[in-house]
Amino acid sequence: MNTLNKTKYLMNKYNINPTKKFGQNFLIDDNILQNIVDASNITEDDIVIEIGPGLGNLTQYLIEKAKFVILIEIDNSMIGVLEDRFKEYQNYKILNQDILKINLDELTREYNSSNIKVVANLPYYITTPILFKLLQESSDIKEITVMVQKEVAKRMVAPCKTKDYGILTLMVEYLAIPEIKFFVPNSSFIPSPNVESAIINLKKEKRYNVKDENVLFDLIHSAFAMRRKKMINSLEQAHFLNMNKEDIKKFVNICGLTDNVRAEELSINEYIKLADKISETKNK
Numbered sequence: 001m002n003t004l005n006k007t008k009y010l011m012n013k014y015n016i017n018p019t020k021k022f023g024q025n026f027l028i029d030d031n032i033l034q035n036i037v038d039a040s041n042i043t044e045d046d047i048v049i050e051i052g053p054g055l056g057n058l059t060q061y062l063i064e065k066a067k068f069v070i071l072i073e074i075d076n077s078m079i080g081v082l083e084d085r086f087k088e089y090q091n092y093k094i095l096n097q098d099i100l101k102i103n104l105d106e107l108t109r110e111y112n113s114s115n116i117k118v119v120a121n122l123p124y125y126i127t128t129p130i131l132f133k134l135l136q137e138s139s140d141i142k143e144i145t146v147m148v149q150k151e152v153a154k155r156m157v158a159p160c161k162t163k164d165y166g167i168l169t170l171m172v173e174y175l176a177i178p179e180i181k182f183f184v185p186n187s188s189f190i191p192s193p194n195v196e197s198a199i200i201n202l203k204k205e206k207r208y209n210v211k212d213e214n215v216l217f218d219l220i221h222s223a224f225a226m227r228r229k230k231m232i233n234s235l236e237q238a239h240f241l242n243m244n245k246e247d248i249k250k251f252v253n254i255c256g257l258t259d260n261v262r263a264e265e266l267s268i269n270e271y272i273k274l275a276d277k278i279s280e281t282k283n284k
């Protein structure tokens with residue numbers, strides 16, 4: 001049975017109505033599912049975490065390819081479906097939990113593997129918090145391949161000085177190497193979402209040195225708090241490190257930037273330079 005017919009069969013058998021509350025859009029196109037697995041570079045030695053398995057359409061492919069799959073699903077009406085569907089397999093475990101409440105460091109430590117991959121068709125209502133969590137927690141997670149809204153994928157790879165360039169771009173640039181793999185038509189899902197989708201692959205890798213990461217992250221978030229304003233005003237109004245405007249101006253100027261500079265005009269290297277100058281003084 002192909003995935004489209006399997007989905008209809010399971011929805012009917014278990015009386016499942018996809019709910020918007022949990023961002024449920026089930027993937028029904030076998031070519032796309034195969035392409036996601038190919039884009040994720042998983043091998044038979046890999047531990048994979050799947051966020052939101054739903055009816056198990058992507059899981060079916062992952063479970064056949066990986067050594068072990070950890071399924072994290074918030075909706076308890078999916079748990080019985082998954083258990084029935086995969087009863088012949090031993091290489092998986094289901095956690096009926098909210099991904100945002102899971103301690104990923106603790107979870108991954110149990111598996112004693114330093115090469116864990118995440119593969120998921122993400123629930124779009126919480127894409128950004130999930131991405132930040134995956135990027136910042138657990139150094140054992142090395143690679144992330146996820147379906148996101150096309151707009152979000154574009155933000156992750158946006159060039160400096162464009163409207164898509166922002167907090168997500170800079171955090172991704174600092175913590176990973178992003179690559180948009182392909183776009184996915186709305187017709188590949190049931191129900192069909194009203195936004196376009198893309199598969200993005202993120203290889204976690206820190207390519208920059210920073211004195212104090214917390215200062216850098218706080219700086220980036222505060223700089224974009226009011227992105228249409230001058231950066232010094234945005235930093236002041238976001239109470240960045242409780243600094244006053246004169247001090248902020250001083251650091252911005254030391255880094256060779258003008259008072260008029262806006263958040264989207266700074267590259268990651270300029271943010272790091274500014275954060276480092278501020279950290280040096282803070283720690284004196």
Ligand code: SAM
Pocket residue numbers: 022023024025026027028051052053054055056057058059072073074075078097098099100120121122123124126
């Ligand atoms: N993987 C399935 C597929 O591709 O057909 C379903 C993907 S659907 C876009 C998103 C899934 O994430 C749903 O199964 C939904 O119940 C689940 N989900 C939503 N919020 C979640 C959360 N906070 N933690 C874990 N799973 C969540």
